[in-house]
Amino acid sequence: MMRRAVSFPAMAAAAAVVMISASAQATVDTVIQGSVRDENLAPIPAATVGLYDRRGQLIRQTTTTPEGSFSFAEIPFGDYEVRAKATDRTESKQRIQASSAATTVVELFCVSSGAVAVILEEREVAQPSRAVGSITTLSRETLKALPKGEDRPITEVVTTQPGFVQDAFGNVYSRGNHSNIQYQIDGIPIPDSVGNLFAQSLPVRLIDSLEVLTGGMPAEFGNRLAAVVNVNTRRGASALDGLFQLRYGSFQTIESSGYLSWGTGPFSFFVGGSFMQSQRMLDPPSITPILHDDGHNARLFARLDYAPTKQDRFELFVNYAKNRFQIPIDPTVVPLDPKRPDLVRPVDSFGNESPSYVPHDTDATETEHEVFLTLSYVHSFSRKGQLQIAPYYKLSFGALASDPEHALGALADPGSIVSDVTRRADHSGVVANYSLHAGNHVLKAGGQLNYLRGSTDFTQFVRDDESPAGGVALSQAGTDRTSALSGGLYVQDRWESGRLGLQYGLRFDLQHVMLIDGSSSSQWGVSPRLGASLAFLKDLIGRVFVGVLFQPPPPLDLGNAARVLGVIAPDQQVPYDIKAETALYGELGLTARLWKKLRLGVTSWGKYSWNQFDNIALGATNLIGSYNFENGRSVGVELSADLVFRDYLTAFCNATWLIAQGRGISSAKFLFDAEQLAESSWQTLDHAQTWTANAGVTVQHSGAALTVMAAYGSGLRTGPSNDQTVPQYLRFDATLQYSFEQLPLRPKVAVDIVNLLDAHYAYRIGNAFVGSSYAAPRSVFARLAIPLDLGGKS
Amino acid sequence: MRRLGLCLLTFLLYAAGSCSRETGLPDPPLRTLVPCVADAAADDPLACPEPEPAEAEPADGGMAEADAG
Incomplete structure (x- = not known):
C-alpha cells in the first residue's frame, strides 16, 4: 500500500x-x-x-x-x-x-x-465561553488535585473562584451578598436549611462535575441568587469502581470514607459515605488554646439509576448528613470579680467590646441532621425536547443545647440568659423542567413548588443572680410554627447566530408565609433577564447582562435567631417583617485566549437592591439571623487567568475588588439598638472584603501530583461601627499525591499541609453577639486510599 | 521514580515536623480586667456598672444587640 x-x-x-x-x-x-x-x-x-x-x-x-x-x-x-x-x-x-x-x-x-498525518495533541486551555454570565466549570480531576482532595468541603472549593469571600464556619459570600447561595443537585434546587452547614455536607466525592455561576443567571435560576453551585453527581458504570480512604492529621482529625459504584443493563448505582471526628470542628474564637471544639460528622449518599428505555430515565438520589459539635469557648475572656465591681473587661484594639464570660465547664452543643431525597424522571421526546419531573423531600433539623446548669454557673456574668433551641424544617416539593433544542434556539420552561413546615421549640433560662453559685432562676418554654408555600415559574430562550448569542427570559416567584397566630405574609416578584455574548474573534468573547433578581426571604432564620438570643419574650411571637429582596443587576465581561495556553478574563458588575438581605452570625455558633436594609448597592471587578503548560502543569489565579454597602435597617429591628436603627447613611457590610485573591499551580508527572495554592484576603469588617477591617492574611496550602501502581492494592498516598507558613489570622474579630473566629494554624493531614477500580477510573 | 520518591519523602518529613506554634498562652492574649471609666457614657463598654444590674443579657456569645452590616 x-x-x-x-x-x-x-x-x-x-x-x-x-x-x-x-x-x-x-x-x-x-x-x-x-x-x-x-x-x-x-x-x-x-x-x-x-x-x-x-x-x-x-x-x-x-x-x-x-x-x-x-x-x-x-x-x-x-x-x-x-x-x-x-x-x-x-x-x-x-x-x-x-x-x-x-x-x-x-x-x-x-x-x-x-x-x-502528523497530529499534535497538545493540551490546551478551554476556549472562552460564549455564555452570557459568569460561569466556571470544575472537573472531577481538578477537584481531586486540590489540597485535602475529596475531603475538601465544597465551600472551600468555590472560594477558589473569583468573586467569593471565605468566612468562618465554612460560610462563603459571593459578590457582596451575604450567603444566599443556591445549591442544585442534578438540576434540582436544594431548599434552605435551618443551619448553614448544609453546603459543607455535600461531599466532593459525590461530584462528577461542578459549575459555579456568580452572575448573569438565566431565568431558570431563582430563590437564592448570590451564586448558583450546580452539581452533576456521579453515577455507576459497567465496571466496578470504588475507593476506601483513611485520613489522619492535626487536631486528632481522623476520617474514613469510601464509595462503590457499578452498573448492569438499565441499572446502575453509586453509594458512598464518610465519618470524621476532630478536636477542631468550628473555627474557634482563638487560635490557641482551643476550648470545647470537639465533634464529628457523618455523610451517606446513594444514587440509583434505571433507564428502561432510551427515552426514559429514573434517578433516585438520597443524601444524609449529620453534624455534632461543641460550641467553642473563648479562652481569652476572664470572669468578672464580684469583689471589684470597678473592674470591667477591656475593649480590643478595634474598640470592640468583649463577649461575655462562658464558664469553661459549659457543654453547649449543636446537633444537625439533613436528609434530602428526590426521585427524578426524565423523558426524552427525541427531537421534541426533554421533560424532567422531580418530586423531593428535605428534612433539616438542628438542636442547640446550651447546658444552662453550667453556662449560668457561679462565674457567669450577672443577668446572663441562655436558650435551648430545636429547629426543624420539612420541605416537600416538585421541580419540572422542559427543554427543547430547535435550530438556533434552546428553549426552556419550568417551575418549582415548595411547601415548608417549620417549627422551633425553645426554652429560655435566666441566671439566678441572687445565689453565689448562680444557676437557673427562671425558665420559660415556647414553640413557634411557621409554614410557607413558595413557587416559581420561568421561561427562557437562548438564540445564537454567527458571532452573536442572546439569552432572554422571564421569571415569576411567589412566597406565602403563614404564622402560628394565623397571620400571613405574601410576596411576589417578576424577574426579566437579558444577556448577550459577542465573539469579536474566535478567542475573544465579550458579554453583557442586565436583569432583575427577586429573592424571597428565608422564613425561619429570623425567628430562630430571636429565640437563641432571647431578645423576644418567650410568651411573645417573633415579629415577621422580613421582606423579599429585589435587585437590579448588571455585568460586563471580556475573555481572551492567548496562544491556546493562557486564558485571561475581566468582569465588572454592579447591583442596586431594595430590601437588601443581610445576616448576622450568632456568637460562636454557626447560626444566623436575617434582616433587611432599605437599600443596598455593590460594585466589583474580577480578574482571572488560567494557564496550561504542556501536559504536566496547570495554574490559575484570580483577584477580586468589591464594595458592598447597605443603609437603613428596615426589619428585625428588635436585634438592634436605637442608635443603629437611627443610622441612615451608607455603611459597608460586614461580609464585604475589599480585596480577595487566589492562585494555584498543579504539577503532574508519572502518577505524582503536587498542588500549591495561595489565598489572600484584605480582611472582613470589624469595629463598633464596622468601619475597620481585621488584619489581612496570606495563606498557602500544599498537597502531594502519589499512586503506587506497582504495589499490591495500588495504594494512593497524599500529604496535605494547610496554612503552610503558619499564618495566624482571624476571619472575624467580633463584637456583641457576632463572635470572633480564627483560622486554623498550620495543619498536616495524611491520606491513604485503596482503589477498587476494576477496569474503571475513580 | 527515585527523584519523585525523594521528593515525597522530603515532603513527608517536613509535614511530620510541622506543628503549630504553641506557647501555652492564649492567642489572642487574655483580656484582663481594667478599671472602669467613671465619666464614660452609659453605652460605653468601659462605663462603670450600675449598683444594681438593670437588664439581662445573654451569655451565649455576648450581648443582646448586634451591629448592622
Missing part, C-alpha cells in the same frame, strides 16, 4: 480544538455538536461518532449527516471524549469539557488509512 504524507496545518491545531459557543441549555444538560472531516477538510457522511464518559464507557452513538455534522443533546455537563470512525479511515478522538451554559462544538478529522 502506498503511503503518502499529508500536510494540513489546520488538523494539527484542530485536533485539540474545543469550541465552546453559545446556547444555554437545561440546568444540568447541554448540547455537544460538531463535524467530521477528512484530510482535505471535506465532510465525511455516515461516520460513526461515539460519546464516551471519562471512564471510557459509551454513552451515546450516532452517525454524521450528509454534511458531516453530528449532535448529542440532553447530555449532562462534564468531561467526555468524542470518537469518530469512518470506513477505511483512522479513528479520531477529542477530549472535551462540556458546560451547561454553552454548546460545545467539536471538530474531528478521520484521515484515509493510506495517509500519514
